[in-house]
Amino acid sequence: MVLRLYNTLSGEKEEFRTVEKGKVKMYVCGPTTYDRAHVGHMRTFAFFDVVRRWLEHRGYRVTMVINITDIDDKTIRRAGEEGVHFAEIADRYMFDFIDALKAYNIRLPEIMPKATSAIADMYVFIQALIEKGYAYVAEDGVYFDISRFEDYGKLSKQKREYLLTGVRIEPSPHKKNAGDFALWKRRKEGEPYWEAPWMEGRPGWHIECSTMVWRYLGDQIDIHGGGNDLIFPHHENEIAQSEAFTGKKPFARYWVHVGMLKIKGEKMSKSLGNIITWSEALEKAPPAAWRLYYATNAYRQPMNITEEGIGQAYETVKKVYRAEQLLRHAIEDNELGDEGFSPAEYMKRFGERMDDDFDTPGAVAAMMAMVRDISGKLHRMDEKSARETLETLRKMMYVLGLPELRTDRRTETLVEELVELRNHLRERREYETADRIRKELERAGIELHDGKKGTRWFVLP
Structure with a gap:
């Protein structure tokens, strides 16, 4: 059977064809590392882990990149609140994210770059956009001129006039159009900065991903993924930057977006106090249960956690x-x-x-x-x-990402001895003590089944 994949860009299911035969280049937008990863993050990355596993099962060679946005307003704000360097915050929550991936049996990508590792590449990217007339230097930064990119809005299906009003875009009196977005931001007092050809400052959010795709995967990729909250402005802006820079279309053949997650019917948010971190979720059920729970929900639809x-x-x-x-x-x-x-x-x-x-x-x-x-x-x-x-x-x-359960010889010997002891207690009608052994084994993930041929035990997640 032919593999068909829903493409947000076309709004249809399309036959899956790769840029290079037998190879898949996949980029998934990673977290902004200013706080702990939560069950919403895990849904997105668990899904793309399944995508990767199935593509490999079908014989494709997959190169997957998940980036780390380690420089951002939220990271800087958190560092200021704690009185530490922004890199300390970024690294703390990057390692938390990696721990979460491992805990949920989500395979680590081949490449997991930090945005700050690609600053020099961003200089090249931004300067090329300026020279091609797609970007301009203003007093407070370097901006992408969306009026110069004719296809702007093709991913989010929004009218160009509406997008030009600057909905959800940072305001600035120095922009040519309200919807223009920052490629580089001028240095502010107390914020981290880098020397650049135009001014001291730091990169905008959107340019980071476009640059890392180009650096690690090339001009064109097969799958670009993330949550559906990234369609606009982030992914719309990535298309504009990348296609303007390389002159090649499409930047990504398939845009794949995962639906948002709700907790008991309500949007998950800090203001409602209903965010469930990845580790808190594992107190309710083991990783295998969460992987199956995610898999039983259609990825493009919202998911309600109960x-x-x-x-x-x-x-x-x-x-x-x-x-x-x-x-x-x-x-x-x-x-x-x-x-x-x-x-x-x-x-x-x-x-x-x-x-x-x-x-x-x-x-x-x-x-x-x-x-x-x-x-x-x-x-x-x-x-x-x-x-x-x-x-x-x-x-x-x-x-489906269900982890393999393993026991060592020492554990197996101990369980067998406890099963034998329990059976001996039952023969002596010491049912209360025997039942206590069964319950303790259950807490350790061992389930007992009594049958005609004796007691059999199972390792459960």
Whole structure:
């Protein structure tokens, strides 16, 4: 099946074709590191992690860049409040973000550059825009002249006259047009600055991403992603800068945007006091539950986080891990039958959903259909079918970002000893103590199942 991807630029699903055959260049706008990462950030980066995994499954070689905006008004303000250098704030929350990615089993990108590492490249970029007539030097900075770029507004689908009024753009009496945006900002007292050909100062937000795309991925890329709050002005401005600079269109073949996240029906915001940091979220449910929860929601739509929703996701993901371990144990213990079972049909459905604009809810449904059938037919399967089914389930889990659960020999020995002790206590009718062992194991992520062939234990997320 052909992979089709919704492109914000065209407003349609399009067949996926890359700039270079077999290679995907993908840039996802990273965080401004002035505060801790939250569940909204995790939704966006978990989705693009799935995109990357599926593209690699299909045989593409993916180069992914996630930038770090380490110089920004918010970072500077936070540094001033704490009386420290802006880089201390930026680094603190950059490492917090990296810890969050690791905790949620989101693979780190090949490249994660800081904006401040590309300052010299920004000089080249901005100077070229000035020389081409797309930018001008004003008293308070260097601005991009949006009236010179005919396609301005094509991503956000807003009328040019409306955009020229400067909606959501910093005001300045020195601009030619109200909608012109800063490429370089003149130094202000007490703020960090760099020497530049035009004046001492610091870069504007939009030029940072355009420059890092150009530096690390080249003139044109395949996928540019982020939250849908970045469509305007950030991504609109990136298109203008980059296409004016390189003279090549399109700057990005596919613009992919993830819907915003709500908490119990309300917008997540500091003013409402309902922001859930990534670590606070993990106190409610483990990473695997959050990955499945994100995947059961269509990426372009808003997502509403509720306790009921994450609770259901947790119970569902437990079924997946139980099925994986049941298959493994049945193969290891030779508890199989002689009937055939084909997982290929489930994988076909899974792939069809993933190829249709990364329909992860549909892919999850295909996986869960197989999980349900595994429990009913496991001990009738022949060994070949069981091994193929286990391999297929693991592929699905990998693509959806469900982490692999591992136990070492020491842990396994301890669990076996506790299970044996519990069984001995039950034989002596010391049920209260036996039940306490079961509950303590559950707290440690070990679930016990008593059956005709004894007690079997499962590692759960």
